[in-house]
Amino acid sequence: MLQSAFILLALLSISGHALAEADDAVHIVGSSQPPTDAQQLKLWLTISARKRFLEVSWKNAPSREGDNVLLTAEDPLSFEQRAATLGTPLASFQTNSEEGSGSDEEQNVAYVPINGYTTPASSSSSPEPSKSNVFWVANGGDTPIVAAIKPSLAAQWFTTGVPFDYVLSCNVTAQSSCYGYWASYIDASGKILAKTCVRAYPRWMTEMRDKLGELRLRDLFIPGTHDSGSYRPNFDPLLRESIVTKYALTQDDDIRGQLMHGARYLDIRVGYYRPSEEKFFIYHGITKQRPLQEVIQQVKEFVLETNEIVIFGLKEFPVGFGKNLGVHRLLVSYLRDQFGDVVVHPSLTWRSTLNDIWRRQQNVILAYEKDQMVQEFPQLLFGGVEQRWGNVQTWSSLETHLRFINSYDISRFSSRPVVDMAELTPETWGVILDKHGGLRKMSDNVNWRISQLYRDELGNNANIVAADFIRGTTLMETAIDVNRRKIVY
Structure with missing residues (x-):
């Protein structure tokens, strides 16, 4: 049985990636070569x-x-x-x-x-x-x-x-x-x-097209933001922080700013607010944040200007959706009307390369975490990406989680992207009692460690890494370094 398992893994590896041989070393296409400047200042x-x-x-x-x-x-x-x-x-x-x-x-x-x-x-x-x-x-x-x-x-x-x-x-x-x-x-x-x-890194994908064009999104190191729509324009935490904002806001840049600074995966949590004229909003838990229309408009304007590819990951649907699919259908129709022609057609599948996507002149992948809706709208929706969430409150636990999910990662043989959720999560009573001092303090305690962990150890095999307050990390610089060393044949 064990021998059969290893044979299966080998076949999956070969079918998912061709093998490249250079300097007597065998490398998997899509993996990264060792850095040549490891000792450089x-x-x-x-x-x-x-x-x-x-x-x-x-x-x-x-x-x-x-x-x-x-x-x-x-x-x-x-x-x-x-x-x-x-x-x-x-x-x-x-x-x-x-x-x-x-x-x-x-x-x-x-x-x-x-x-x-x-x-x-x-x-x-x-x-x-x-x-x-x-x-x-x-x-x-x-x-x-x-x-x-x-x-x-x-x-x-x-x-x-x-x-x-x-x-x-x-x-x-x-x-x-x-x-x-x-x-x-x-x-x-x-x-x-x-x-x-x-x-800023407004065009890092297109600028590296000669290197990355024949790779899949699953092959790249991609920076992402956690709870991407949980921001407030012109918000100063030193002047306006409250117990609500301490645990509700997760980013300092709006969506445009996140994309301009390199994020290509957006974690979108949509809620349905019936009393409002604008029905769909971004939510963080039960806390209403930005109108979905605002978020979509910023994504659309960005990709039309830069030709970058963005994964728009919709998940959880925390408020107003209920158990039936009626509100989901309204949301999918809304997404189709708002995004229009920039949506990547799912017939390309996750196995498509960046060049395949660019040739279609489409840029936004709607990754929807609801299988029934993906089956009902096969012309619009990709299946959701896999979020690997630790649900932990300390750095030692988060580090253990991130190392574990990257140590023997069977998902790398799949074309479906995966996201390492590289942030701390306060428990309910921790929020009520303000035990952790807020998400900003929690982020400051781990973002520099996350940066070093992926930069020095996990980056070569990681796919998408999403963080709170991403401007406190070096994930984008790691993406440039790791992706530049990708093996392509």
């Missing part, structure tokens, strides 16, 4: 959820005397030192601060995963303020430096005290790339060893 910029502070992280840093990570509001081309009576202040927290994403009640700020598991470093490893009487300037002094950090470890995730204004994100267009802030790792002479920026 890398730098990332993210945004915390609670206070929307910029976060700087790095790996493979030399951490030599005189090294600095400098944050600027313009692209720095050069750095030089100038004399001053006081040094450039560090935008830093004390090691007992609770505001950093690299911290929680049990740990200090400055620690990194060792062998995949979190291990605290000594408090002496936290970045220290500069006592030098010189300071750095960028671009001959024309570009101010807004924060400076002295790296003390080869890999760190550091929350600065620099607030990010989401008005900057609202101004992003389909032509945008870097904007707002840049982070540079420099040595004692001012040489830039690595640089990154706050960045």
